[in-house]
Amino acid sequence: MTTAQVSFLLEVRSSKLWHKATNLLVRLVWYVGLSLLGIVFLLPFFWMLSTAFKEPGQVFAYPIKWIPDPIVWRNFVDAWKVAPFTRFLQNTIIITAFCMVGEILSCSLTAFAFARIPFKGRDILFIVLLATMMLPPQVTLIPTFIIFSKLHWVNTFLPLIVPSWFARPFYVFLLRQFFLTIPTELEDAARVDGSTRLRIWWNIFIPLSKPAMATVLIFSFIAHWNDFFEPLIYLNSQSKKTLTLGLTTLRDAYSTQWHWMMAIAVLMVLPCLAIFFMFQNYFVEGITMTGTKG
Amino acid sequence: MGATSLPTVASSRTWFRIKSSESLQANIDGYLFISPWLIGLVLFTIGPMIASFVLSFAQYEILSPIVWVGAQNYREIFTSDALFWVALKNTVYYVVGSVPLRIIIALTLALALNQKFRGTRLFRTIFYLPSVTSGVAVATVWLWMFEPTYGVINNILRLLHLPTPPWLGSLDWAMPSVIVMSLIYIGPMMVIFLAGLQDVPEHLYEAAEIDGAGTWMKFWKITLPMLSPTLFFNMIMAVINSFQVFTNIYVMTRGGPANATMVYMMYLYDVAFRYVHMGYACALAWVLFVIILAVTLVQYKSSGWVYYEGRV
Numbered sequence: 001m002t003t004a005q006v007s008f009l010l011e012v013r014s015s016k017l018w019h020k021a022t023n024l025l026v027r028l029v030w031y032v033g034l035s036l037l038g039i040v041f042l043l044p045f046f047w048m049l050s051t052a053f054k055e056p057g058q059v060f061a062y063p064i065k066w067i068p069d070p071i072v073w074r075n076f077v078d079a080w081k082v083a084p085f086t087r088f089l090q091n092t093i094i095i096t097a098f099c100m101v102g103e104i105l106s107c108s109l110t111a112f113a114f115a116r117i118p119f120k121g122r123d124i125l126f127i128v129l130l131a132t133m134m135l136p137p138q139v140t141l142i143p144t145f146i147i148f149s150k151l152h153w154v155n156t157f158l159p160l161i162v163p164s165w166f167a168r169p170f171y172v173f174l175l176r177q178f179f180l181t182i183p184t185e186l187e188d189a190a191r192v193d194g195s196t197r198l199r200i201w202w203n204i205f206i207p208l209s210k211p212a213m214a215t216v217l218i219f220s221f222i223a224h225w226n227d228f229f230e231p232l233i234y235l236n237s238q239s240k241k242t243l244t245l246g247l248t249t250l251r252d253a254y255s256t257q258w259h260w261m262m263a264i265a266v267l268m269v270l271p272c273l274a275i276f277f278m279f280q281n282y283f284v285e286g287i288t289m290t291g292t293k294g
Numbered sequence: 295m296g297a298t299s300l301p302t303v304a305s306s307r308t309w310f311r312i313k314s315s316e317s318l319q320a321n322i323d324g325y326l327f328i329s330p331w332l333i334g335l336v337l338f339t340i341g342p343m344i345a346s347f348v349l350s351f352a353q354y355e356i357l358s359p360i361v362w363v364g365a366q367n368y369r370e371i372f373t374s375d376a377l378f379w380v381a382l383k384n385t386v387y388y389v390v391g392s393v394p395l396r397i398i399i400a401l402t403l404a405l406a407l408n409q410k411f412r413g414t415r416l417f418r419t420i421f422y423l424p425s426v427t428s429g430v431a432v433a434t435v436w437l438w439m440f441e442p443t444y445g446v447i448n449n450i451l452r453l454l455h456l457p458t459p460p461w462l463g464s465l466d467w468a469m470p471s472v473i474v475m476s477l478i479y480i481g482p483m484m485v486i487f488l489a490g491l492q493d494v495p496e497h498l499y500e501a502a503e504i505d506g507a508g509t510w511m512k513f514w515k516i517t518l519p520m521l522s523p524t525l526f527f528n529m530i531m532a533v534i535n536s537f538q539v540f541t542n543i544y545v546m547t548r549g550g551p552a553n554a555t556m557v558y559m560m561y562l563y564d565v566a567f568r569y570v571h572m573g574y575a576c577a578l579a580w581v582l583f584v585i586i587l588a589v590t591l592v593q594y595k596s597s598g599w600v601y602y603e604g605r606v
Contacts, residue, residue, distance in 0.1 A: 027411065030406060030409065030411060031411075031413070033406070034403075034406055034413075034417050037403070037421070038417060038420045038421070040478075041420050041421055041423065041424060041478060042420060042423075043439075043446065044424070044432065044435045044436060044439060044478070045423070045435075047435065047438070047439055047446045048435045048438075051438065059444070060443075060444045061444075062443075062444070062449075063449070064444075064446065064449040105330075106330035106331065106334075107331075109327045109328070109330060110327060110328045110330060110331040112327055113323070113324045113325075113327030113328045114328065117320050117323050117324040117327060118317070118320050118324070119320050119321045119323070119324025119325060120321055120324075122324065125328065125332075128335070129331065132335065132339055134534065134590075135339070136534065136537070136538055136582065136583055136586055137538075138538065138559065138562060138579040138582060138583065139342075139343050139346050139579050139580060139583045140338060140339055140342035140343055140346060141342075141346075141566070141579060142342075142346055142349065142566055142572050142575050142576050142579065143341070143342035143343075143345035143346045143349065143576075144338060144342045145566070146345075146356060146572065147342070149356060163334065163338050165330065166330050166331060166333060166334025166335075166337065166338060167330045167331035167334055169331075172331060197323045197327070201327075222426055226427075226428060226429035226430070226431075227429075228429055228430050228541045228544075228545075229540060229541065232544075233563075233567055244429060244430040244431075247430050247431060247434055248430060248434075248544075248545060251434060251437075251545075258438050258441075261434050261438070262434075262435065262438065264431075265431040265432075265434055265435055268430075268431040269427045269431050269432070272426045272427050273423070273426065273427065275426075276422075276423070276426040277419075280419060280422075283422070283426070283485075284485050287481075287482045287485045287486060288485060288486065288488075288489040
């Protein structure tokens with residue numbers, strides 16, 4: 001290469017045009033790469049939807065039929081009737097609702113104390129709380145099961161609901177972090193007026209921490225709606241099962257009726273997706289809190 | 295200030311009394327407020343933990359009386375329980391296969407989404423999506439995706455003229471399939487990385503640019519060290535959680551074929567709730583607990599690579 005050529009190339013490199021071109025290339029790679037990955041991440045959802053709306057004959061068609069034709073709504077009705085899914089849905093709603101109420105009340109009370117009441121031993125107990133967040137649940141699993149079975153609570157909703165009324169460390173932590181950001185002035189004024197701490201908690205902290213409350217409620221909903229392990233070990237009669245157990249039951253009984261299983265899967269995933277789309281920022285906030293301040 | 299009276303002995307005493315009754319009240323209120331958690335801690339955590347340790351030295355089938363057998367459960371686990379070693383080996387396979395890949399994917403996605411391009415929010419939503427629907431429904435969908443003849447994965451592979459293994463049905467491919475499926479649950483990890491990236495002070499990059507550092511240099515010398523605490527946190531949590539993998543395995547394979555995906559929690563579940571060997575299951579739970587604890591401690595001990603700002 002002659003010096004003239006080299007200097008020409010250097011000139012091109014430093015020119016605006018070159019800069020623009022590389023910028024464009026970076027952008028292109030970025031969009032193409034993320035889009036391909038995005039397709040991979042969406043494929044399960046697409047496959048689920050596509051199968052849920054297919055005629056049974058098309059489920060096993062070769063070559064594969066991506067878009068169902070005709071679109072069959074009946075699968076949802078049929079699948080719903082194969083097993084008592086109305087009952088499963090009711091059970092899931094009851095368990096989820098009671099757990100959410102229990103968790104929000106017990107966790108916000110506990111969090112309020114850790115954030116605002118200067119009681120003896122608070123710091124040590126808070127460390128204990130953080131430590132229990134890391135504790136793998138299996139070490140407590142079997143005695144807890146034995147206790148509940150001795151109480152004749154197996155095959156009732158109680159083993160799933162009652163522990164939720166005794167606070168979950170992760171939510172306590174989340175709410176405490178939020179309570180710490182609430183200015184003390186309001187509370188001081190209320191104390192001067194003679195308000196009890198219970199009133200301050202209920203009248204000031206609960207209304208002021210709606211975003212944190214919403215985050216906890218959302219996480220709680222997702223966790224209990226999708227819960228599988230606890231229903232699996234505690235609920236065994238058909239009339240007590242939840243949706244997650246219902247789906248595994250369906251799978252055991254009709255292992256090749258994929259259009260039914262996918263229809264139920266769609267219905268189960270739908271509320272979670274709806275909540276996620278509505279409250280996406282709360283998810284991000286809550287998750288971020290665990291990672292950065294933990 | 296001048297007009298207010300100086301505290302007399304008497305008033306300072308009442309002040310002291312008020313103060314002490316206030317701190318008494320604070321103690322009472324404090325413990326009342328945390329009582330849900332404290333009672334729960336005793337009833338559902340500490341109590342059962344002790345009970346589970348005690349029971350691990352017994353044979354107990356719930357309906358029969360407890361028979362104390364000393365350390366026999368532990369001896370059996372380590373010397374004559376072949377399935378324990380299979381389960382442990384599979385679990386380690388899963389952890390080693392899944393965690394590093396998940397961290398790399400989550401970090402790469404976070405780096406990509408930290409760019410100020412249009413559409414980052416949409417992509418973040420898409421990558422987070424599987425994590426809110428986790429559980430039985432998604433595992434069932436993947437079971438169907440992995441179906442050897444009609445599943446979507448082998449259909450695509452056939453289209454590309456690639457080999458089509460029977461995935462979950464094959465001894466060699468079952469565990470890799472489960473690991474591949476676990477890779478879509480990177481949502482929370484990605485969001486935590488993103489938050490970590492946004493905390494890296496901009497002036498560090500500006501200073502590096504003045505010194506003529508390129509993109510790679512900036513990544514290795516600034517982004518990665520500044521992100522190392524976040525990376526460490528994600529790693530610890532991912533390892534702890536992966537040792538306890540259960541739902542996906544239960545739904546997709548139940549530990550099969552021929553125990554190829556028999557992970558620790560699946561085995562523990564079988565021992566406790568299918569065969570009702572509660573004492574033995576407690577011993578298994580404690581062994582897993584100690585393993586997780588040891589692995590976590592080793593990670594802490596070897597965390598010299600983690601850079602904490604402000605620490606000399």
